Amino acid sequence: MNQVEKRKNQTFSVLCSCTPRRSHLVTPHGRVCAVSEEQYPLCFFCLCHRNMFLPILGLVVFGFVYRWYKERKRVHNKADKYVYITGCDTGFGNLLAKHLDQLGFCVIAGCYTEKGEDELKKTSSDRLTTIHLDVTDSESVSKAAAFIKTLVGEKYLWAVVNNAGVGVPSGPDDWLTIEDHKSMIGVNLLGVIDVTLSVLSLIKKARGRVVNVASVFGRITTFGGPYCLSKYGVEAFSDSLRLTMGHFGVKVSCIEPGFFKTGLTDVAILQNSLTKLWGRLPPDVKDDYGRNFIDNSLALCEKRINQLADGNLMKVVNSMEHAVSAVYPRARYTVGWDAKLIWLPLSYMPSCICDRMLRINSPKPAASVL
Secondary structure, three states: OOHHHHHHOOOEEEEOOOOOOOEEEEOOOOOOOOOOOOOOOOOHHHHHHHHHHHHHHHHHHHHHHHHHHHHOOEOOOHHHOEEEEOOOOOHHHHHHHHHHHHHOOEEEEEEOOHHHHHHHHHOOOOOOEEEEOOOOOHHHHHHHHHHHHHHHHHHOOOEEEEOOOOOOOOOOHHHOOHHHHHHHHHHHHHHHHHHHHHHHHHHHHHOOEEEEEOOHHHOOOOOOOHHHHHHHHHHHHHHHHHHHHHHHOOEEEEEEEOOEOOHHHOHHHHHHHHHHHHHOOOHHHHHHHOHHHHHHHHHHHHHHHHHHOEOOOHHHHHHHHHHHHEOOOOOEEEEOHHHHHHHHHHHOOOHHHHHHHHHHOOOOOOOOOO
16 A cells, blocks of 8 residues: 555544544545644634534524514505405404404405304494305305405405314214214315305405415324314415415415414313214224223313413414515414424424324323334
8 A cells, every 4th residue: 555545544633722622533635624732723623613603693693684674564555455254253263353454454254153243243343344154155155255256346355364164073083984074174174275266366366365274283183083184285275376376476374373262272162072972982992992091081182272272362363464464474374382382393303203202192092002
């Protein structure tokens, strides 16, 4: 072996004065820090580390400041802009209708019940119009769209907010029937698609907005049943709309709340639904799960809602309002401390880790092999 080959295989151990307990092993192929401590108190590697940290930090800070400044801009002429909202009887939709009305928008509030319409009219201005709407009935959706087309005239429709949704029945998949899936998907997914398509031509002409209320559980499945399935569908529909309608100036946003104190997280409703599902199960399925499973599930349901559900619904309403009124709305709004700190990070983990963490915190069936 000649001297050149020997030198290629040789390594040097260089002690860094800024980190005295470390030494850098480098080869002549790379960048060799072969100078003494007296000449250069900081070695090449540490200079790179320190010199790169500040620019990266600066870019991150600049990015946040720029986004904050950019997202502050709001659209003008709100009095000429019509916003169509579904599910305005209670919850997020009810609060959003009132909030946008106060900001000066012309609100068209779709309510499922006459009681919801009457109560909303009493607390709103003359700019707000209520209509009866059943998102699972295409005839009802078509009638609402025809009414809106006549109402808005040449101003067209600025935004539609698909907020209507249901949360039950939910439970282990072998507790549910295809009809259980159809009923929830009909509201949470097909209703969103039907309502959107019925007014999409008006929104295209206005170069307006489509705002779909999904859930952080459209990014991760933490329990059985059609709820997460339907919200995954809303996420996919929103992505499809954003890609195709962007050519016409239409902006599409997806709202992803965590747990909030609404009708969907009412403990009594959830427990009652779970109890009904258990009551109709055949004996062999009940034996697979055991009585302890349903008892623990009911207790865990109450515990989780009390721990995680946020009572400040305006966090979600403000995100919905931003998606409607901002000049530069976001594609996604993840709302709630649990969504940002628990569910979203968990969704990025490998499936094996995610599954294990979710199973640890869930009741175990009596016949489980895990």
